[in-house]
Structure formats: C-alpha cells, structure tokens
Amino acid sequence: MDAFTSGPVSYLELVAVFVAAVSGGLAAVRRRFDAFGVLVLAWVTGLGGGILRDVLIGDTPPVGISSWRLVTAALAAGVIIFFFHPGLERMRRSILVLDAAALALFVLQGTTKSLGLDAGILASVVVGVLTAVGGGVLRDVLVGEVPLVFADRQLYAVPALVGAGLTAALWSAGVLEVWTALAVVALVFGFRIVSLARGWTVPHPGPGWTARWGRRSGKM
Amino acid sequence: MDAFTSGPVSYLELVAVFVAAVSGGLAAVRRRFDAFGVLVLAWVTGLGGGILRDVLIGDTPPVGISSWRLVTAALAAGVIIFFFHPGLERMRRSILVLDAAALALFVLQGTTKSLGLDAGILASVVVGVLTAVGGGVLRDVLVGEVPLVFADRQLYAVPALVGAGLTAALWSAGVLEVWTALAVVALVFGFRIVSLARGWTVPHPGPGWTARWGRRSGKM
Amino acid sequence: MDAFTSGPVSYLELVAVFVAAVSGGLAAVRRRFDAFGVLVLAWVTGLGGGILRDVLIGDTPPVGISSWRLVTAALAAGVIIFFFHPGLERMRRSILVLDAAALALFVLQGTTKSLGLDAGILASVVVGVLTAVGGGVLRDVLVGEVPLVFADRQLYAVPALVGAGLTAALWSAGVLEVWTALAVVALVFGFRIVSLARGWTVPHPGPGWTARWGRRSGKM
Numbered sequence: 001m002d003a004f005t006s007g008p009v010s011y012l013e014l015v016a017v018f019v020a021a022v023s024g025g026l027a028a029v030r031r032r033f034d035a036f037g038v039l040v041l042a043w044v045t046g047l048g049g050g051i052l053r054d055v056l057i058g059d060t061p062p063v064g065i066s067s068w069r070l071v072t073a074a075l076a077a078g079v080i081i082f083f084f085h086p087g088l089e090r091m092r093r094s095i096l097v098l099d100a101a102a103l104a105l106f107v108l109q110g111t112t113k114s115l116g117l118d119a120g121i122l123a124s125v126v127v128g129v130l131t132a133v134g135g136g137v138l139r140d141v142l143v144g145e146v147p148l149v150f151a152d153r154q155l156y157a158v159p160a161l162v163g164a165g166l167t168a169a170l171w172s173a174g175v176l177e178v179w180t181a182l183a184v185v186a187l188v189f190g191f192r193i194v195s196l197a198r199g200w201t202v203p204h205p206g207p208g209w210t211a212r213w214g215r216r217s218g219k220m
Numbered sequence: 221m222d223a224f225t226s227g228p229v230s231y232l233e234l235v236a237v238f239v240a241a242v243s244g245g246l247a248a249v250r251r252r253f254d255a256f257g258v259l260v261l262a263w264v265t266g267l268g269g270g271i272l273r274d275v276l277i278g279d280t281p282p283v284g285i286s287s288w289r290l291v292t293a294a295l296a297a298g299v300i301i302f303f304f305h306p307g308l309e310r311m312r313r314s315i316l317v318l319d320a321a322a323l324a325l326f327v328l329q330g331t332t333k334s335l336g337l338d339a340g341i342l343a344s345v346v347v348g349v350l351t352a353v354g355g356g357v358l359r360d361v362l363v364g365e366v367p368l369v370f371a372d373r374q375l376y377a378v379p380a381l382v383g384a385g386l387t388a389a390l391w392s393a394g395v396l397e398v399w400t401a402l403a404v405v406a407l408v409f410g411f412r413i414v415s416l417a418r419g420w421t422v423p424h425p426g427p428g429w430t431a432r433w434g435r436r437s438g439k440m
Numbered sequence: 441m442d443a444f445t446s447g448p449v450s451y452l453e454l455v456a457v458f459v460a461a462v463s464g465g466l467a468a469v470r471r472r473f474d475a476f477g478v479l480v481l482a483w484v485t486g487l488g489g490g491i492l493r494d495v496l497i498g499d500t501p502p503v504g505i506s507s508w509r510l511v512t513a514a515l516a517a518g519v520i521i522f523f524f525h526p527g528l529e530r531m532r533r534s535i536l537v538l539d540a541a542a543l544a545l546f547v548l549q550g551t552t553k554s555l556g557l558d559a560g561i562l563a564s565v566v567v568g569v570l571t572a573v574g575g576g577v578l579r580d581v582l583v584g585e586v587p588l589v590f591a592d593r594q595l596y597a598v599p600a601l602v603g604a605g606l607t608a609a610l611w612s613a614g615v616l617e618v619w620t621a622l623a624v625v626a627l628v629f630g631f632r633i634v635s636l637a638r639g640w641t642v643p644h645p646g647p648g649w650t651a652r653w654g655r656r657s658g659k660m
Binding site for chain 1 (some may be wrong): 495496497498554559560563564566567577581585586587589590591592594595598614641642643644645
C-alpha cells in the first residue's frame with residue numbers, strides 16, 4: 001500500500017488536506033477571527049482528523065504537525081482564504097464536490113494507515129472515520145458551534161463509515177490493492193455526491209417511533 | 221488485579237459504560253442530533269473518559285476504540301436511546317443511581333489500570349478521576365454546553381477523587397485486593413448517593429470570604 | 441540544556457505555570473464555576489499546553505499530570521483564586537506582564553523539550569507554540585467561549601511563533617546554550633510587552649484587500 005504514501009496518490013492527499021482546510025478558514029473568517037486564527041483553523045480542520053488518528057494509534061509526532069508538505073498545504077489554504085474569502089464563499093458548490101473527494105481519500109488513507117500499524121479492525125474503522133470527520137468537529141468546537149456532522153442529518157459520516165468498513169474487509173481478505181482501494185474511494189465519493197443531489201438524510205430521533213410503540217404497549 | 225479485566229467485574233464495566241453512554245445519548249436527543257450524532261455522543265460519553273486515560277498513559281490504541289465489547293455496550297445504549305428516549309427520560313431517578321455505580325467502577329478501574337502501567341501515583345489519581353468524569357466533559361463540550369461537573373456544585377468529582385486517592389493509597393501499601401477494591405467502590409457509590417439524597421454541595425467562590433478578609437485588612 | 445529542567449530556570453517554570461493557572465481560575469470564577477471547576481480550570485490552563493505537547497510528541501504520561509511540583513503550582517493558583525479572586529481581578533495589569541514572561545518561558549521550554557526528543561524542527565515549533573497558547577485555548581473552550589487567541593487580534597501567538605522558530609534555528613546551528621536561550625526569552629517577552637504597550641494588532645480578514653482586488657479584476 002506504499003502507493004498511498006508516495007507517488008501520485010500522495011498528491012491527492014495534499015488536495016484533500018487543502019480542501020478541508022478551506023472549510024476551516026472560511027469558518028474562521030465568518031467568526032471574524034484574526035490572521036492567526038484563520039491559519040490555525042485551516043490547519044486544525046485540514047489536519048486535525050489525522051492528528052487525532054495518529055495520537056489514538058500511537059504514531060507520534062503526528063504527520064499533521066511534522067510533515068512540511070501537509071502543513072504547507074493546510075496553511076496555504078489559510079493564506080488564500082485570508083485574502084480571497086468572498087470569492088471562495090461563492091464557490092461553495094464546487095467546494096462541496098471537492099470535499100466529497102477529500103472525505104473519500106481521508107477514509108481510505110486513515111483506515112489503511114491504522115491497519116498497517118496493527119491497530120486492529122475496529123480501531124482502524126473508528127480512526128478511518130475520525131480522519132475524515134475529526135477536523136470538522138474540531139473546527140466547529142473551536143468556533144463555538146455544535147458539530148455539524150452530528151446534527152445536520154446529511155449523509156457525511158455514513159459514507160465514511162461504509163468506506164472504512166469496506167477497506168477493513170478488503171484488507172482482512174488480503175485483497176486491498178490499488179484498484180480495490182480506488183474502488184472504495186469512488187464508492188464513498190459517489191455515495192456522498194448522490195446523497196447531496198437527492199437530499200438523502202440520516203433519521204432523526206423524532207417522537208414518532210416511540211409514540212407509536214407507546215400507543216401499542218401502553219407506557220414504558 | 222486481573223479480576224477487574226476478566227471475570228464478573230468486567231461485566232460490571234460494560235454496565236458502567238452503558239449507563240454513561242445513556243446520558244450521552246439523551247443529551248444528543250435533547251439537542252436534536254441525528255442518528256449518527258446520537259451514536260457518537262453515546263460512544264464519547266461512555267468511553268471518552270477511558271480514551272483520554274489511555275492516551276495520557278500511552279496505552280494506544282485505547283480500549284474505547286479497540287474493544288468490541290466496550291464499543292458495543294456504548295453503541296447499544298445509543299440505539300436504545302434513539303428509539304426509546306422518552307421512556308428513558310422518565311427513568312431519570314433510576315439512572316442517577318446507576319450512574320453513581322458507574323462513577324465508582326470507572327474510578328477504581330481507571331486508577332488501577334494506570335498504576336499497573338507504572339504511570340505513578342499522581343498521574344494515576346488524575347486519570348482515575350478523568351476516567352469517571354472525562355466522558356461527561358466531552359459530552360457537554362460537544363453539545364455546546366459548559367461542563368456540568370465544573371459548575372453544578374454537586375459532589376460528583378469529589379467522591380471520584382476520594383476513591384482514586386484511596387485506591388492509590390491501598391496499592392502503595394500493597395493491600396489492593398478484590399475485597400479492598402470492592403470497599404472503595406462501595407464507598408464512592410455511597411458517598412455519591414448520600415450527597416444526592418442530602419443535597420450536599422461543593423462550595424462556590426462567592427464574594428463572602430474575600431469581602432470579610434478585605435474588611436479586616438483594608439484592601440489587597 | 442539540563443539547565444532548563446533543573447536549577448534556577450526550573451523555578452521560573454513553576455512561576456509560568458502559576459501565572460497561566462491564575463488566568464484559568466479567574467475565567468472559572470467569572471463563569472460561576474464551583475470549587476472543583478476552579479481547580480480544574482487552573483490546572484488545565486496552567487498545564488494543558490504542556491499536556492497537549494507531551495501527548496503529541498509521545499512523552500506519556502505528560503508532566504502536567506505526573507509532576508507533583510507542576511500540579512501543585514497550578515492547584516495553588518486555583519486555591520488562591522478561589523479565596524482571593526476580587527483582589528486578583530484588580531491586579532490585571534501586573535498579571536499581563538507576568539503572563540508575557542510565562543509565554544516566553546513556555547515557548548522556549550516546549551520547543552527545547554520537543555527538539556531534545558527528536559520530534560523534528562517543524563513539530564517542535566508547533567508544539568512550542570502550543571505549549572504557550574494551548575492552555576488558554578482549552579480554558580476558553582471549557583468555559584464556552586471562542587478562544588481569545590484566535591480572534592482578539594493581539595500579538596500573543598506571533599511572539600510565540602517567532603520565539604519557537606528562533607529556538608529551533610539556534611538548536612539546528614548547534615548554538616542553543618543558556619545565554620542564547622535567555623536571549624530568546626527576553627526577545628519574546630519584550631515583543632509581547634511592546635505589542636501590548638503600542639496596541640499592535642494582527643491583521644483581520646477584512647473585505648478590504650479582496651474588494652480592491654475584485655475592483656481591479658472584475659469578479660473572481
């Protein structure tokens with residue numbers, strides 16, 4: 001699986017970090033953060049998921065603070081946002097598509113790295129999802145908002161979970177190769193894009209089910 | 221101290237995780253989180269304290285992301301909350317009692333694990349308390365609230381601190397065995413329950429003392 | 441560089457922790473936290489930056505939970521705040537000066553420790569800054585506020601960044617000794633104090649630049 005840490009795929013990782021960092025920089029601008037705040041939010045959003053992953057699987061220092069390439073990609077996004085944010089706000093639709101690609105790449109890369117370090121199937125699936133959604137959660141907490149991924153009902157974490165589970169299954173079966181890995185990426189990306197286009201949602205804990213169940217059985 | 225990681229006591233740990241996870245799931249429902257948010261909050265609240273403990277003492281990956289039993293216990297709480305939350309909201313009083321038991325078990329188990337990994341007395345007491353209260357702090361931060369344990373004046377962390385200190389003292393004296401450990405659990409549980417029943421509170425930094433002190437000595 | 445972990449300089453570290461912890465305790469009092477909350481906020485603010493540093497560079501358990509001296513310094517600040525907070529609120533100006541000294545010491549010590557553990561230049565600069573600003577970020581998140589360091593436009597993180605970069609440069613050149621290190625501390629301290637006195641600010645992502653750029657080029 002070296003193809004994921006060197007060669008063409010590693011450039012995709014830089015793009016994924018950059019795109020995620022853009023969303024962090026924009027959140028910082030909206031909250032009227034200063035230049036330092038914009039750069040930190042870009043860094044935390046672009047690389048925070050991977051930092052949580054590396055801390056949890058014991059691979060310290062995390063690449064998110066030690067890799068010049070990755071840190072540069074995140075800070076570059078912050079600098080660009082700082083100067084050109086109104087333009088980027090208007091590119092929201094394109095950013096959503098790029099973000100779906102970043103989601104897919106983060107899931108594959110996070111799960112694969114963790115499996116390779118013998119963290120086990122379950123922990124690898126968890127940190128695979130965390131690599132993809134952790135940066136956004138840190139971003140939202142740092143700007144004082146409830147994490148979007150927990151409440152917006154969008155299918156964001158669900159494609160990540162499917163991708164992480166599939167990656168782990170392919171790895172267990174000994175068939176996680178470049179082509180199967182790219183199929184996982186394509187699947188997560190496609191699942192996310194179709195969810196967006198069709199407006200699919202995660203269910204809500206409405207009173208519905210319980211009310212019906214309550215009516216059937218009296219009271220709990 | 222193997223009795224705490226296998227055998228009957230380990231089932232108690234599952235119950236403790238489940239009970240803590242219930243409080244996380246309920247907080248998520250109250251904030252109108254979606255299904256993914258409810259499951260994550262249950263997981264973070266049930267296992268977050270132990271995850272912080274394991275990261276701090278360097279035992280990675282933390283059991284909170286690698287143990288099928290523990291993760292299943294937390295997610296089961298999330299699923300049950302998702303469907304039956306109104307009923308569980310009404311069971312608040314029973315949950316308080318179960319939560320006191322969870323507090324006691326988490327303290328014993330967190331402190332003991334840390335001592336066993338040679339983290340030292342002080343660090344073990346700190347992570348013992350953190351195992352018990354850390355999940356709730358993460359829950360409150362993720363739903364956008366100030367952590368209850370810092371401000372509600374209840375004796376929640378204080379029994380935990382007493383229990384962690386006592387566990388460390390017994391361990392230092394070489395007399396931490398099953399029976400002394402169960403006595404610690406009983407003491408923490410009893411202390412918490414009596415505090416609840418009598419409405420005992422942690423003091424507040426009121427203006428009182430300083431005002432009096434100021435009157436005596438002019439000004440500071 | 442042993443002079444920084446023993447001897448006179450190590451007493452300065454205790455002072456730095458105490459001063460940072462004071463700001464945490466005051467934030468807790470303002471939010472009406474109880475005694476436990478005040479102590480925890482003092483501890484998290486005084487030692488949280490170092491705890492994040494140690495977790496990121498894999499030096500567990502962090503000194504912030506295992507060193508009696510450091511934990512005592514932080515909790516002493518919490519106890520003093522609990523009883524005498526109105527007086528300390530009035531000493532705000534003196535606290536700002538002491539806090540600038542703490543900033544300088546934390547940066548030097550965090551960067552040096554990380555370099556000594558072979559974390560690499562980039563990671564060491566990052567955790568050097570984090571040692572200095574991390575405690576305040578955790579404090580603000582725990583009291584439900586947006587981290588001041590991201591948005592108040594003060595030159596707080598910038599002197600830290602300059603100091604961490606300089607420390608790493610001196611270390612790379614093999615000339616990080618007691619006198620050069622003290623020069624770094626003096627520089628960071630002076631930079632911070634002069635910034636405060638002159639009211640220097642970090643730029644804001646105002647509409648300015650983009651608007652001008654937009655006018656020149658039509659639209660993006």
